[in-house]
Amino acid sequence: MALITIGETAEDRGSLLNLAPRTAVNKGSPASGTGTITSVEMWLNLAGEDIEVATFYTTDTDDLTTRDSEAIGSVASGSKQTFSGLDMDVVTGDGLGIAGSAGAIERATFGYDGAWWIDGDYIPCTSQAFNWLSGDCYSLYGTGETPPTAGRSWGVIIG
């Protein structure tokens, strides 16, 4: 099994994106493999409520569809919050996104590969048009694993 990474490091950044309610998706650092996202980390500037995370793929330049999602619940602000034990499908090239009814996520406004956002909770969604932010990123990152490959066994017969 190989490590999968998705999204941008969860850290204290210079700006924020309000999630009240909003959906935000990182384009930069897309999923490095196909398999399962098992851990996610985020850094919120204001405490989040009804937080969900999801893997997204594009059906057109700025049209996104959710592949899989997890309900996280309330999330504290002011330090990096990590969540393991998740079981979320991911395919190479997917972006990691977040939605919530309250809260704000740490955000950089330049120097990254860009990010999407839209007013409202769009987890799940199908071919939904998002707004584009060039150079932005959110403090939202995940790791996971590719499925195990079929192994070979060498039997030893002792007679």
Place this chain on the structure above:
Amino acid sequence: MIAKIEPTGISVRHGKVQLRLSFYLEPGDARYEEHHVQVPVIPPEGYLGEVDTEGNPVDENAYNAWIESLPKVWQVNPFHNHFVRVSSDATDMEIANLLRDSLAEFYGMWNRGEDIMKVWKAKGREVVGDMSAENIQRCELKGLDIVKRASAFEHRERR
């Protein structure tokens, strides 16, 4: 250190009851200060600047400046959160053991200075539970029961 069930993170997933376990540090625990943080206090009237139809600030810079201007209070955030899935007939003892064992596992990683996102590995793909409507309903009822009694499962570990 303390392990709690986070009621807002309980859901039904893959035919099982998904529980969110949240782990907190106490003074004297390793790296306590990393999650003993100051957070802004949002006044009851909320943000009084211009907002759009969804309630989101129109001027992000003005909103960021408002956040920075707010008084702050100290709080202790979880040092980690972990999701587990149990069957609808899981006993209180089984859930209590999950809390105790998970706290020991994750505090061990934390105390050794390890990056939980890199070190923790899922123990294989879990078997999906019974997806029948009857079992899903049993899981929902079990989840609601645990939400009501979440504080009773709190587990404190003395170092």
